[in-house]
Amino acid sequence: MISMVRIDDRLIHGQVAVMWSKELGIDRIIVANDEVAQNEIQKSALLLAAPASVKAAIIPVEKAITIVNDKRAENMKILVLVNNPADMLKILQSGAQSEQLNISNYGRQLGGGENPKKEIATSVYLDSSDVDQFHSIFTEANDVIYQPVPGQPAESLKMLIEKNFK
Numbered sequence: 001m002i003s004m005v006r007i008d009d010r011l012i013h014g015q016v017a018v019m020w021s022k023e024l025g026i027d028r029i030i031v032a033n034d035e036v037a038q039n040e041i042q043k044s045a046l047l048l049a050a051p052a053s054v055k056a057a058i059i060p061v062e063k064a065i066t067i068v069n070d071k072r073a074e075n076m077k078i079l080v081l082v083n084n085p086a087d088m089l090k091i092l093q094s095g096a097q098s099e100q101l102n103i104s105n106y107g108r109q110l111g112g113g114e115n116p117k118k119e120i121a122t123s124v125y126l127d128s129s130d131v132d133q134f135h136s137i138f139t140e141a142n143d144v145i146y147q148p149v150p151g152q153p154a155e156s157l158k159m160l161i162e163k164n165f166k
Contacts, residue, residue, distance in 0.1 A: 002068055002098040005080045005088055007144075008105045011036065012049040012056065012081060015104075015149050021051050023150035026077040029056040032064035032087055061087050065094040085133035092140040101141055103157055104148040120164040121146045121155065131165050134158075 003024040008016065011031050021029070029050055036042045036058055043058045050056035059067070064080060067073060068091065080098070082088050088101065107117050107125035117125040124146060126134070134157060137144060144157040 001074055001076065001078065002080055002096060003077045004100040004102055005082065005091060005098045006102040006104070007082055007085060007088055008103070009083050009108060010105055011083055012046045014049075016079070016081065017049050017051050017054075019149050020079060021054055024077060024079060026054060026079045028076050028078045029054055029081065030064050030067065030078060031056070031058040031081045032061045032091065033058070033083055034060045036083075037063075061090055065091055065096065068096045069094055085130055085137060088144075089133060089137050089140065092137060098141070101137070101144040103144050103146050118164055120160045123148060124157075124160075126161070126165075128165070131161055134161060 003026055004020065006016065006020070011033070012029060016029070031046060036046070037060045046058055047056055068078060068080065080091060082091070083106070092098075103124060105123045107130065108123070109117070115127045115129060117127045119125050134144065138158055145154045146157050146160060147154040
C-alpha cells in the first residue's frame with residue numbers, strides 16, 4: 001500500500017531517504033516521473049541517495065500506477081515521489097489509495113510574466129495553474145499536507161492556498 005505520495009522537486013534526497021523512510025517504515029521508494037525515468041545519469045544519482053535498506057525504482061508514471069494498483073503491493077509500504085501536482089493527480093485518479101499526501105520543496109523556480117509563482121509556505125511556490133491542479137487533487141483526496149520533515153507541524157495545503165490565493 002502507498003504510505004505516502006510526496007511532491008518534492010528534489011525527489012530522493014536526505015529528508016526523504018533518512019527521515020521519511022524511517023518515520024513511515026517503508027520498504028520501497030518509487031520515483032514516478034517520465035523524464036527522469038529516461039535519464040540514466042539522474043536515475044543513478046537518485047538511486048545512490050536511497051537508503052540501502054529500501055528498494056528504489058525510478059519509473060514512468062504509468063508504470064508506477066500499474067505497480068501501486070497491483071494486489072501484491074498491498075503488503076508493501078511504499079513511498080511514491082513525484083515532482084509535480086499533475087503526476088500526483090494521475091496516480092490518485094487511477095484509484096490508488098495513499099495513507100498520506102505530502103508536499104515540500106516545490107516550485108522554487110519563480111518564473112514571472114503573466115503567471116508568477118507565489119510563496120505559500122517555506123519551500124513551496126505555486127502559480128494559478130498549480131492551484132488549479134491542487135483543486136482537482138482535493139476532489140480526489142480532500143487535502144495535501146505541507147510538512148517538510150517528520151516532527152514539524154503539518155499544515156493543510158488547502159488552507160495555505162485559500163489564505164494566499166483569493
